[in-house]
Amino acid sequence: MQELFNxxxxxxxxxxxxxxxxxxMCSYLAVSKTVNTSVGLGLAVIFxxxxxxxxxxxxxxxxxxxxxxxxxxxxxxxxxxSFLSFILFIAIIASMVQLVEMVVEKFSxxxxxxxxxxxxxxxxxxxxxxxxxxMQEREYQSLAQATSFGLGSGVGWFLAxxxxxxxxxxxxxxxxxxxxxxxxxxxxxxxxxxxxxxSFLGIKL
Amino acid sequence: xxxxxxEREPLFSAKNRKLLTNPLNIDNPITVQVLGICxxxxxxxxxxxxxxxxxxxxxxTTFANLIISVMRNGIPPRIRIIVQLVVIASLVIxxxxxxxxxxxxxxxxxxxxxxxxxxxxxxxxxxEAFAMGNKPWPSILDGVGNGLGYGVIxxxxxxxxxxxxxxxxxxxxxxxxxxxxxxxxxxxxxxxPPMALIIVGIIIWIQRSRNPELIEEN
Numbered sequence: 471m472q473e474l475f476n477x478x479x480x481x482x483x484x485x486x487x488x489x490x491x492x493x494x495m496c497s498y499l500a501v502s503k504t505v506n507t508s509v510g511l512g513l514a515v516i517f518x519x520x521x522x523x524x525x526x527x528x529x530x531x532x533x534x535x536x537x538x539x540x541x542x543x544x545x546x547x548x549x550x551x552s553f554l555s556f557i558l559f560i561a562i563i564a565s566m567v568q569l570v571e572m573v574v575e576k577f578s579x580x581x582x583x584x585x586x587x588x589x590x591x592x593x594x595x596x597x598x599x600x601x602x603x604x605m606q607e608r609e610y611q612s613l614a615q616a617t618s619f620g621l622g623s624g625v626g627w628f629l630a631x632x633x634x635x636x637x638x639x640x641x642x643x644x645x646x647x648x649x650x651x652x653x654x655x656x657x658x659x660x661x662x663x664x665x666x667x668x669s670f671l672g673i674k675l
Numbered sequence: 676x677x678x679x680x681x682e683r684e685p686l687f688s689a690k691n692r693k694l695l696t697n698p699l700n701i702d703n704p705i706t707v708q709v710l711g712i713c714x715x716x717x718x719x720x721x722x723x724x725x726x727x728x729x730x731x732x733x734x735x736t737t738f739a740n741l742i743i744s745v746m747r748n749g750i751p752p753r754i755r756i757i758v759q760l761v762v763i764a765s766l767v768i769x770x771x772x773x774x775x776x777x778x779x780x781x782x783x784x785x786x787x788x789x790x791x792x793x794x795x796x797x798x799x800x801x802x803e804a805f806a807m808g809n810k811p812w813p814s815i816l817d818g819v820g821n822g823l824g825y826g827v828i829x830x831x832x833x834x835x836x837x838x839x840x841x842x843x844x845x846x847x848x849x850x851x852x853x854x855x856x857x858x859x860x861x862x863x864x865x866x867x868p869p870m871a872l873i874i875v876g877i878i879i880w881i882q883r884s885r886n887p888e889l890i891e892e893n
Contacts, residue, residue, distance in 0.1 A: 489869070492717045658872070662869070
């Protein structure tokens with residue numbers, strides 16, 4: 471339990487998706503104009519990461535990694551399908567996003583109308599595929615660890631986008647130099663937020 | 676195929692040249708279209724990985740644009756995203772295997788970012804915006820142009836970060852020993868992720884003060 475909590479906290483603060491790895495920057499920059507929409511997108515990312523990372527973990531564990539097919543037949547012990555992981559992960563992500571969209575639409579229309587347009591966008595958000603690839607690279611040991619990593623990364627991304635949206639709402643009233651307005655100043659603020667988040671690097675978990 | 680085209684329009688007409696050169700400056704994928712930021716920032720601590728990354732992206736944009744443009748009339752609009760993803764993912768797998776075979780150390784450094792070319796918005800963005808509606812040859816040019824525009828920014832950022840962060844260029848020491856003796860120190864801060872963002876911010880600043888038509892309202 472302790473270990474799961476450590477992975478969760480580490481993936482929120484120390485290995486933050488946005489500030490340490492720059493993942494999901496495209497939608498981070500495009501959708502962070504107001505706090506309301508960014509909360510919606512952030513929630514959708516937490517939701518989708520929390521589902522796709524464990525599913526991709528199972529896929530990796532039972533099909534892709536070297537020797538994973540032993541459960542089918544001991545003959546397959548030296549089959550290594552890991553080169554297929556990109557295409558299978560993206561297929562899983564695209565279909566999970568579609569599935570999640572349908573389920574949410576059926577059971578929670580209120581949530582659906584608030585997430586609505588963001589859900590399909592998420593299929594091509596690199597934070598989602600990045601989450602699965604990091605899960606594969608870091609070799610998490612159990613389904614629970616992979617799940618807490620996925621959820622933690624989502625929460626980290628949520629914090630980042632809500633933070634920048636709040637700052638951008640305020641910065642509208644400031645006198646930013648012309649050429650730096652919009653994109654430029656957003657980049658620099660993100661850099662400064664990244665520096666702030668680096669103070670968590672010292673935490674040993 | 677190209678001979679047929681030449682009769683109607685020269686291979687490098689003014690319009691086609693624009694496709695190639697615009698992304699380098701006033702239509703740059705990173706600083707103007709805001710596409711493909713994720714990977715642009717993460718691989719730029721050193722020039723060598725940045726160069727390999729830029730090359731891989733050029734290859735993938737070019738061929739993805741070509742393939743989608745050839746198939747554009749046969750793709751049902753409802754499932755086009757899936758078709759595009761499959762084409763991109765297959766190209767990326769090829770690139771990844773080639774990198775693993777020939778430059779293993781760089782491919783280890785790039786780690787997940789080679790895989791993330793799949794979700795690099797430059798590629799999806801150009802497929803949607805250009806290749807779905809244009810003939811193969813302009814699409815190739817558009818792919819090469821956007822790949823180059825991406826690569827240029829990558830190399831500028833990597834050059835600044837490597838020079839000031841480690842005192843090297845492409846792994847060779849360029850800052851003379853004498854500097855270190857009188858107290859010059861490498862700026863370790865440059866290696867850290869946040870500096871990439873700040874450098875891109877400054878590039879945008881410089882570019883927009885030279886091209887005032889790009890300045891945003893707010």
